[in-house]
Amino acid sequence: MFAEKLSSMLNRLLKPQPKYITVAARPDGAAPERMLPPDRMPAHVAIIMDGNGRWAQNRGLPRSAGHASGTEALRDIIRASDDWGIQALSLYAFSTENWARSKDEVNALMGLLLKYFNSEIDELDEKNVCIRILGDIDGLPEPQREAVERAMERTRDNTGLKLNIALNYGGHAELLRAAQRLARRVQAGEMQPEEITKEDFEAELYTAGLPPVDLLIRTSGEVRTSNFLPWQTAYAEMIFDPVLWPDYDRAHYLKNLREYAARDRRYGGVKGETCGENTEENS
Numbered sequence: 054m055f056a057e058k059l060s061s062m063l064n065r066l067l068k069p070q071p072k073y074i075t076v077a078a079r080p081d082g083a084a085p086e087r088m089l090p091p092d093r094m095p096a097h098v099a100i101i102m103d104g105n106g107r108w109a110q111n112r113g114l115p116r117s118a119g120h121a122s123g124t125e126a127l128r129d130i131i132r133a134s135d136d137w138g139i140q141a142l143s144l145y146a147f148s149t150e151n152w153a154r155s156k157d158e159v160n161a162l163m164g165l166l167l168k169y170f171n172s173e174i175d176e177l178d179e180k181n182v183c184i185r186i187l188g189d190i191d192g193l194p195e196p197q198r199e200a201v202e203r204a205m206e207r208t209r210d211n212t213g214l215k216l217n218i219a220l221n222y223g224g225h226a227e228l229l230r231a232a233q234r235l236a237r238r239v240q241a242g243e244m245q246p247e248e249i250t251k252e253d254f255e256a257e258l259y260t261a262g263l264p265p266v267d268l269l270i271r272t273s274g275e276v277r278t279s280n281f282l283p284w285q286t287a288y289a290e291m292i293f294d295p296v297l298w299p300d301y302d303r304a305h306y307l308k309n310l311r312e313y314a315a316r317d318r319r320y321g322g323v324k325g326e327t328c329g330e331n332t333e334e335n336s
């Protein structure tokens with residue numbers, strides 16, 4: 054009994070607490086941010102930017118005003134990710150299911166997309182950001198397809214933040230596409246079905262070469278992932294923040310990153326044990 058208590062006390066004392074030691078200087082001259090130590094930062098953050106419509110409705114504005122305002126939040130979060138040295142950021146901008154919305158809303162979203170790429174590309178390129186689109190680009194209207202292809206081509210050799218924008222993206226469609234591509238390789242005699250590995254499968258996803266998602270954030274309080282990166286988030290930590298996307302800023306982001314840093318990622322193991330180690334029970 055006493056030994057158990059002592060061991061739990063020791064465990065608590067020895068539990069590595071995140072130390073907020075890294076201070077990032079703000080480029081805009083604002084107060085420095087107390088950042089997390091690098092080993093507690095997620096390598097890959099994915100965000101479901103939700104709540105634009107409700108934000109607008111709350112103000113008696115059309116939904117498109119919410120999307121326009123959401124674009125400002127997007128700029129802020131991309132900058133913060135770059136300032137804080139996040140390796141990869143994947144943003145859900147338009148799902149394969151979002152075509153079900155009214156023509157007006159889809160047009161407004163497509164218009165904003167074009168405006169965004171035209172106005173941001175110079176700065177993103179300058180910041181060494183590498184842009185990748187996740188999703189079926191061929192299904193986008195011609196001007197949008199051209200703009201995103203130009204952006205990818207222009208930034209393809211950049212070595213900074215890997216910015217992935219999910220457009221006309223659906224997780225089921227992505228997995229089916231990967232299965233079809235592998236089936237074609239089998240059909241061509243390149244490999245046997247039983248030789249297909251996890252790595253082969255991942256190489257056929259839109260996110261090929263990127264680390265798995267460490268942290269998935271969804272704003273607006275909805276607790277679902279809406280067909281976003283089902284394979285890549287299999288072991289992600291998830292945070293469902295009630296804030297509506299246009300109100301989300303770097304202070305919310307930092308708060309979410311701190312929550313992530315305090316989480317205990319076990320991957321099916323038991324905390325404190327190393328793989329194959331003998332414990333009291335099994336030795």
Ligand code: IPE
Nearest residue numbers: 102103104105106107108146
């Ligand atoms: C997210 O906000 C943006 C897109 C899906 C493009 P919503 O438009 O879904 O906002 P809500 O969920 O209706 O508030």
Ligand code: IPE
Nearest residue numbers: 101102103145146147148279
């Ligand atoms: C998910 O949000 C898609 C994007 C944020 C682009 P939705 O608002 O479309 O998802 P549901 O309909 O609430 O599941």
Ligand code: MG
Nearest residue numbers: 103104105106
């Ligand atoms: Mg929504």
